[in-house]
Amino acid sequence: MSTETLEATLVETVKMNGLQAINAALMEAMEADPKVLVLGEDIADNEGGGVVGVTRGLSTRFGTMRVRSTPISEQAIIGAAIGAAMGGYKPVAEIMLMNFTTVAMDMIVNHAAKLRFMSGGQSQVPMVIRTLTGAGNQTAGQHADFYEAWFCHTAGIKVVIPWTPADFKGLYLSAIQDPDPVIIVESGKTLFVPMDVPVDQGPIPLGKANVVAPGSDISIVSYGQMMFTVMQAYEELTRAGVSVEVIDLRTISPWDKETVLASAEKTGRLLVVHEAGRNFGPGAEIAATVQEALFGKLKAPVGRLGAPYCSVPFAKKLEDAFLVQPPEIIAEARRLLAMA
């Protein structure tokens, strides 16, 4: 992908991957605000600075009272983060993998997300939950799921799934200072592919999508590591003369309806692509909203691509079939383009 075709940039940039960008955001946030804390399994330097090294260096710089490795106790991790947040701190709690949020759901859903509302605004829970997921590494059905729809369905928690390193940095800086709980999903490939990041990348507001490429024939909305797949399809469609508008949603809840609706109204065709299951996935919510708002203005029904209704499989052949691939996006786009 050539970034210069996507965004004219005059700012000084540095190449880094998502992992480095998150690390830089945490360093900056902890340096600027002594209330920022980090906790999770293996996250301190004694334990390797995180399972893939996202938090490397933090405990050495800020001490193990602010950067605490925890037992393998997800409820205890989120509970401690909630209490510390209500006690005036801004904890960033790592749940190593998104599938492991399942064993902390009570703390996340019944408590972190709801305590502000249930207390009539007396309680604030300004915390961030970091978690990693994504298929493609043959980790099968308990280490790779995208469960963002569950959290989007829960009022009171924001859901952020960045794609680019610059977005990781900017969205983390915002999430840490947000007065409400935010879950940020780091999807496998997004941590390891280097891209340009402005040297002084500051906070990027939550709830704002990014129009990655402007176009007029069809709009494609996606987020997280699926954006890599979408960009491959984008390039092929572009070469074939189709003008595709690509939107990186970035924040899944609350999502940027304004940007998506404006784009769908302009092109008349919308395709939503995500790695999460298609069944009851975020694409269903987006499609329903767009069709409610633009029923007479669309040239085709809203298309949705996502994982099939099964667990993430192990065998590489099955995993490839499970994940949405560029040819499927191209075929679906062409199907929508062929309509009226």
Added chain:
Amino acid sequence: MSETSENRVLENRATPDARTQLDIYRRMIRIERNDDATRTQIRRGRITAPYYSARGQECIPSAISVLLNNDDKICTIYRGIHDMVAKDMPLRPLWAEICGRVDGTCKGKGGPMHLTHPETGVMVTTGIVGSSMPIANGFGWAALLDGTKQVTVAYFGDGASNIGAFHEALNLASVWKLPVIFVCQNNGFAEHTRYENGTSVDRISQRAIGYGMPGYTVDGNDPVDVYAHAHAAIERARAGEGPTLLECKTFRFMGHVFGDNDAYMTREEKAEAMARDPLPKFRQKLIDDGIATAEELDALTATIEAEVNDAIEFAMACEYPSDDELRRDVFAEEIPAKEYMA
């Protein structure tokens, strides 16, 4: 039930002085009068809510709360109004919340199972069994970072000692030496299941051994015994030595949820447990020890009844919350009216 291990015995027992004993009694009678009034209002149909009465358990939070400062925190559970009343939460906003009114502590959005009142340290009341404990740890961590001597008490029932949150929370509190006191109010029943049919140990305090912290089984109907153990636990927490597990044995007079028919126990068993009512016993002790006269205690009761009645009438006169409250406090920023159904 067979005793498979010895109960740990507390050395250096602190004893409450006369003034403190009177303060414990004041809190106990405030809980009892408030509970009685709640049940009366439910029977009269003036409030509609599931109610988990703590009648019989008054002594535990009362003898603990006299040792807590206003900024010490509690995290409690749906059977927890006694814990809040013991912490001296004002009754007017408490009642307004029970009645679902906008002047309630939570603007009518939490209700009797989820009261919050940070000014008196009532930080979280959870409707989920066991969930007070992991959150209490977070307050403990914050206190360590702040460098204060603040402590947090996590209240829970005997049933909660069988849920994962208890085990994760006790382990973490011990590893991090958090200033948290885990107080199990063991009333003998987990909802409708007898203690021995659901719990693998004779005493919940034995579980402290597995988490490397002191654990004591306490007579939860004896204010002096609860005070002595709470004193030791709170001193230990304030000294930075870490958490303690207190199992306070007691009984709930009104079953699991108010209206319960108690079919899961015999009449004799219930009568015997209720004969151990901590209130008349403690009242007699105060009189016998010359700490207060019967007349003085009656006057105290009358003052408290007036406070409860005032709170009820205040609450009943308050407005219900506006429907706009549905889009407030979801996030810090209010959700615009045009979007909130979207």
